[in-house]
Amino acid sequence: MTLLGDVAAAGDVVARDETGRAAALGAGGKHRARRADGAASRARILEAAGKLFADQGYDAVSTRALAKAARVNLSAIGYHFGGKAGLYQEVLRQLIVDSEPIMGPAAEGLRMGVAGARGDKAKLAEVMAGFIRHLLGAVLRDDRMRWPMALMLREFNQPSPWFPMLLEQRIHPLHNAVAGLVGAATGRRPDDAETRLLTAVLIGQCMVLGAARRVVWARLGWDAYTPERVEFIVRTLTPAVLAMFGLPAIDPDAQGGKP
Amino acid sequence: MTLLGDVAAAGDVVARDETGRAAALGAGGKHRARRADGAASRARILEAAGKLFADQGYDAVSTRALAKAARVNLSAIGYHFGGKAGLYQEVLRQLIVDSEPIMGPAAEGLRMGVAGARGDKAKLAEVMAGFIRHLLGAVLRDDRMRWPMALMLREFNQPSPWFPMLLEQRIHPLHNAVAGLVGAATGRRPDDAETRLLTAVLIGQCMVLGAARRVVWARLGWDAYTPERVEFIVRTLTPAVLAMFGLPAIDPDAQGGKP
DNA sequence: TTAAATAGATCAAACGTTCGATCTAATCAA
DNA sequence: TTGATTAGATCGAACGTTTGATCTATTTAA
Structure with a gap:
């Protein structure tokens, strides 16, 4: 039994959300809640699966542990998602959907900030500082983004068959937006190879603090990321990154969240 | 079962080291070499296990796949290492031992370089550039360090019971040496929290290019790291990192390997 | 012979998946 | 308002396979 074959078969597992069902049953959708x-x-399974997959990896998570964590019967996984692989795919799909309200405005704000700066290095520095604070907060502090980030990091160095989807819909849009900022700061075109590389390094150096958190904690004598420690990281990292891209230093106390 | 397809045929396990046996037989040592x-x-199992564990993770690798890749019988794993867990521990231990000839002199050279610079920013810039080139080469190009790096990255965000050993014997010595450089460059004490954090970021931003290589490749239209592309990365990243730590730019053509 | 090492067989446990029975809520004919 | 019907959802109990570990027998060099 090869998984790839099953994957291909499970590829057309569509979202079975209520709206879809209601629409399929008729325009005048009246009924909503069934038995339980x-x-x-379905939502409980997705939630539990996201956390478990992110924490332990695909192989290390058994369907039984999944069912137990989601407080559902074992067969519910097969019923709702067609199997373990289908569930993983849906977790990834949902990750993209759920992160849109956080990542989408951030990317848009980045584009607006760069356009509004019109080459003004001081203003670009503000935009850069805001982005770093935003990204570090999302990676290290925001509980909503904790396991999604961990899961994405797993996809990075062990891509699943659905990594291209993640790349297309989450990575590229974010990198393109940040590349606009990096390009404006360094005076290069946003789609230069150098700009794209430095963009990846910029984003990567923020995410690595989340990926290798055990190392960071061990080096600094920490046992967890607290808001105060994240703030320390932001204040330490921001001047270094600004200097890295040839942007002027800014007043630390003026560092606000993203506009 | 894994989501990944057949990763890296696993058939390319290196031919058995004949010198090892000959030496054991001829050196007049007691009884070393028996039947085969x-x-x-043991060495073949260790080699194959390192690659497989690094590529697929501990859980995704079965003892049967291990035995097949190492071209040994299944029971040989139990005989030589006591079991799968014992094998993994030994792989980690061997990783530390094998990386010593590469990492040890690098750390020592770093200390010597920093001491020799005596605060001269231009000389510190040379040391920093050499270190970046060295680390990027080890992470992205050196085939001997390919799977060890991947395995270490796995330990970072999913520590095994032997992560403390890895931390103690490999991470801390390297970070301490680099912290000396970072401290000298930024004018801080090497054991400052800020210095330690920036050190982790510096090392991390080099390693992330290896960990998230699929993303880097996708952004730059690559499908592998070639020596030319690694050189491109070194030349692009070095000036940015120098600026990051307030060090003067250096002549790119003068960038040599580590002294 | 003696002990190290390999080969093959076998073990219980855990794996993902599948199945039919069962239950609930909406639907429809009366 | 009924009672029967249907589809959605859950449940327990298996299925066949694979897992890591273990066992005995055999082979080989000392």
């Missing part, structure tokens, strides 16, 4: 509300079970 | 030379089998 299948949509709720 | 147990030391050679």
